[in-house]
Amino acid sequence: MHPCITRDPLVIAGGGLPEGQVHDGMVELVDVLPTVLELAGVPAPHRHFGRSLLPVLHDPGTEHREYAFTEGGFTIEEEPQLERSLFPYDLKSDLQHEQPELYHRATDPDEQHNLAGLPEHAAVEQRLNQTLLGWLLGTADIIPATRDPRMPSVALPAPPPVQQYSL
Numbered sequence: 001m002h003p004c005i006t007r008d009p010l011v012i013a014g015g016g017l018p019e020g021q022v023h024d025g026m027v028e029l030v031d032v033l034p035t036v037l038e039l040a041g042v043p044a045p046h047r048h049f050g051r052s053l054l055p056v057l058h059d060p061g062t063e064h065r066e067y068a069f070t071e072g073g074f075t076i077e078e079e080p081q082l083e084r085s086l087f088p089y090d091l092k093s094d095l096q097h098e099q100p101e102l103y104h105r106a107t108d109p110d111e112q113h114n115l116a117g118l119p120e121h122a123a124v125e126q127r128l129n130q131t132l133l134g135w136l137l138g139t140a141d142i143i144p145a146t147r148d149p150r151m152p153s154v155a156l157p158a159p160p161p162v163q164q165y166s167l
Helices: 029-040 054-058 076-081 090-095 119-138
Strands: none
Touching (some): 029 054
C-alpha cells in the first residue's frame, strides 16, 4: 500500500467553492459521485456508499472519514490459486497466504514488520477487525425493500413453457 496507491490527489474547483483549500484526511473515490451530484443539485442514489465532500470543501478541518477502505483479497477456496512471487517479493507474497497483516505505517512505511498476532497489538487488531466488519455489513449488497423509482416497469409476455422430452 504505497502512497502512489493510497494518496492520489483530487482537485475540485468551480464557482462558489472556496479556493486554495487542502484536506489531508481520509476520503475515498466513492465520495466523488455524491459530491458532484450535490453540486449539481441532484439527489444521490439511496444505496450509494459515498459521502459528499462539500463539508470538507468548505472547512478542510472537518473529519470526513476515520478510515478509508479498499476491497481486494480472496476467499479461502481461492488461496491456492494466488501467485507465489520470487525474490524480492517472496516474503510479501507469502503473507497473503497466511494470517492478516498489521503495520505501523508511520515507523514502517515499507511494511517490513508484520505486527499481527503480537500480544501488544491485540487491542488494535480487535478494533480494526470490528471496524472492518462494520464496514462490510454497512456496504454489503442488498435487495432493496422498495422498487427503485429510476427503473421503468417492464411488461413482457412470458416465454412459452419448455417441453420436456424423455428417452
